[in-house]
Amino acid sequence: MEIDKAVRESDDIRLKTKYNNAIYVIQRALALYSVEEVAFSFNGGKDSTVLLHLLRAGYYMHKAGTNLSTRDPVNDETTFPIRTIYFESSSAFPEINSFTYDTAFVYKLQMDIIRLDFKSGLEALLKDKPIRAIFLGVRIGDPTAVGQEQFSPSSPGWPPFMRVNPILDWSYRDVWAFLLTCKVQYCSLYDQGYTSIGSIHDTVPNALLCHTKTDNSEEKYKPAYLLPDGRLERAGRVKKLTSQPLNAVSNGVNHEESHWKSMSTASVIAVGDEILSGTVEDRVGSVLCRKLHSIGWVVSHVSITRNDIDAVADEVDRQKSTNDMVFIYGGVGPLPSDVTVAGIAKAFGVRMAPDEEFEEYLRHLIGERCTGDRNEMAQLPEGITELMHHDKLRVPLIKCQNVIILTATNAAELEKEWDCLIELMKSNELLVMTEPFVSKRLATTLSDVEAAQPLSDIAIKFPDVYTGAYRESRGGSIVITFTGKDEARIRAAAEALCKKFHPGAFSEVD
Ligand SMILES: Cc1cc2nc3c(=O)[nH]c(=O)nc-3n(C[C@H](O)[C@H](O)[C@H](O)COP(=O)(O)O)c2cc1C
Numbered sequence: 424m425e426i427d428k429a430v431r432e433s434d435d436i437r438l439k440t441k442y443n444n445a446i447y448v449i450q451r452a453l454a455l456y457s458v459e460e461v462a463f464s465f466n467g468g469k470d471s472t473v474l475l476h477l478l479r480a481g482y483y484m485h486k487a488g489t490n491l492s493t494r495d496p497v498n499d500e501t502t503f504p505i506r507t508i509y510f511e512s513s514s515a516f517p518e519i520n521s522f523t524y525d526t527a528f529v530y531k532l533q534m535d536i537i538r539l540d541f542k543s544g545l546e547a548l549l550k551d552k553p554i555r556a557i558f559l560g561v562r563i564g565d566p567t568a569v570g571q572e573q574f575s576p577s578s579p580g581w582p583p584f585m586r587v588n589p590i591l592d593w594s595y596r597d598v599w600a601f602l603l604t605c606k607v608q609y610c611s612l613y614d615q616g617y618t619s620i621g622s623i624h625d626t627v628p629n630a631l632l633c634h635t636k637t638d639n640s641e642e643k644y645k646p647a648y649l650l651p652d653g654r655l656e657r658a659g660r661v662k663k664l665t666s667q668p669l670n671a672v673s674n675g676v677n678h679e680e681s682h683w684k685s686m687s688t689a690s691v692i693a694v695g696d697e698i699l700s701g702t703v704e705d706r707v708g709s710v711l712c713r714k715l716h717s718i719g720w721v722v723s724h725v726s727i728t729r730n731d732i733d734a735v736a737d738e739v740d741r742q743k744s745t746n747d748m749v750f751i752y753g754g755v756g757p758l759p760s761d762v763t764v765a766g767i768a769k770a771f772g773v774r775m776a777p778d779e780e781f782e783e784y785l786r787h788l789i790g791e792r793c794t795g796d797r798n799e800m801a802q803l804p805e806g807i808t809e810l811m812h813h814d815k816l817r818v819p820l821i822k823c824q825n826v827i828i829l830t831a832t833n834a835a836e837l838e839k840e841w842d843c844l845i846e847l848m849k850s851n852e853l854l855v856m857t858e859p860f861v862s863k864r865l866a867t868t869l870s871d872v873e874a875a876q877p878l879s880d881i882a883i884k885f886p887d888v889y890t891g892a893y894r895e896s897r898g899g900s901i902v903i904t905f906t907g908k909d910e911a912r913i914r915a916a917a918e919a920l921c922k923k924f925h926p927g928a929f930s931e932v933d
């Protein structure tokens with residue numbers, strides 16, 4: 424068989440392994456279910472195109488294995504009796520539609536076209552046909568792959584069938600290695616910069632493949648197989664799939680009660696038993712708070728957590744749902760106490776899965792000693808992780824939905840990571856910079872009893888200005904802080920306070 428021959432003759436060992444595993448899964452399925460009981464869910468996408476060829480090869484081998492002596496020369500490899508289902512939709516790309524139909528014709532697929540949503544369509548199909556298992560081109564990293572194995576029963580609430588995912592462990596790179604090695608046709612959109620295809624409403628070419636802009640500003644895209652980092656395969660999917668939206672707010676002159684609530688908020692979590700025991704000082708937290716403040720973010724919460732998966736999971740779970748962004752550091756690495764990433768996975772209810780791109784970075788960094796299977800560090804939370812690469816970083820930053828993992832251990836390292844992070848977040852439109860905070864500080868030797876009531880009055884009169892106070896020592900002066908996004912309002916609040924006391928009662932602190 425052509426496909427089998429092409430893979431076996433190639434010197435891509437990795438592809439051979441992936442291919443053999445996928446064929447094994449297909450053969451297991453064909454041993455468990457009769458041909459009438461299986462179906463193939465085909466939609467013309469690259470993953471289902473890979474699966475089509477694997478299924479044809481697997482089916483042929485299965486037939487040859489079970490029925491060698493009686494092989495019918497007419498019923499050869501060009502015949503593929505597995506029922507193929509396509510959920511046709513008016514919002515599919517015309518190129519996807521025509522590729523699906525053309526492919527069905529070329530390979531004589533027995534197509535069932537379903538014009539209902541997935542769930543209702545499957546309900547109707549399963550009522551009518553004896554289908555018990557459906558082959559899908561789902562891969563780890565797809566949002567729908569979370570929690571799935573190669574054989575996964577359909578979810579509760581769905582009609583009962585077995586989802587069979589022979590290419591679950593294939594990476595983006597494996598998919599292209601296969602399609603190119605086997606020289607099979609794929610949908611033309613992949614040559615126009617599309618890297619993962621949903622509907623016409625949520626899919627654009629992947630900006631990471633955009634290479635020129637001509638005078639009339641027409642954009643040109645490289646083919647999908649040139650995307651260097653498969654993790655970014657879904658970058659052409661319109662936002663809802665990447666992460667929770669960040670409501671970066673830029674109005675600093677809204678004088679309403681809800682003013683502070685409308686700002687972007689961040690929570691900072693340090694992980695470290697040694698910080699809790701007082702053995703070491705946290706050298707990152709305060710610098711990070713200053714950085715966030717400088718871009719106009721409100722830091723709502725700072726905490727220190729034990730090196731314990733459940734403790735990290737609980738804290739991340741609490742903070743991720745009440746903040747736009749969570750920054751976590753400490754406990755990242757291969758040591759037994761490095762449980763931060765696993766804690767994050769637990770907080771999101773996903774498992775840890777090997778991440779090939781990350782493994783590649785680690786291999787460059789640590790050398791060949793760490794192979795994928797043994798390298799615990801190459802395991803990342805499945806389906807929610809995005810690697811953020813920057814030329815100045817040796818290892819990409821890890822982002823799990825709205826949780827960013829920092830590896831900095833001191834202020835200098837944080838400076839560097841922060842600069843890269845800001846650049847990356849801006850270019851990915853994950854972070855719209857908000858107006859920075861401005862603040863004014865006034866020191867006074869007035870007693871706190873004297874200052875208390877006038878300060879409350881100012882806070883009521885200027886709800887858009889944060890009015891706070893702190894002491895440097897119990898007996899020393901009080902420092903009053905005014906913070907907000909509108910300099911004029913801050914000045915007005917400070918002046919209003921000064922007017923309530925004798926001249927010279929306050930002096931400005933730099
Ligand atoms: C054959 C088939 C079986 C599916 N089985 C399930 C399932 O068991 N559970 C589930 O949540 N979604 C199932 N889905 C839906 C997919 O996960 C779907 O891609 C996902 O809900 C996202 O769809 P959307 O991006 O088009 O909205 C199935 C889809 C197909 C085509």
Ligand SMILES: Nc1ncnc2c1ncn2[C@@H]1O[C@H](COP(=O)(O)OP(=O)(O)OP(=O)(O)O)[C@@H](O)[C@H]1O
Pocket residue numbers: 464465466467468469470471472508509510511558559560561562565618619620621
């Ligand atoms: N409209 C559909 N009809 C039939 N099967 C579908 C449909 N949409 C998705 N599927 C099934 O779900 C799998 C996963 O879909 P997904 O969009 O992730 O992959 P793909 O379309 O094959 O490739 P790409 O990631 O490039 O879009 C498909 O391989 C296919 O088996």
Ligand SMILES: [Mg+2]
Pocket residue numbers: 468619620621
């Ligand atoms: Mg698709």
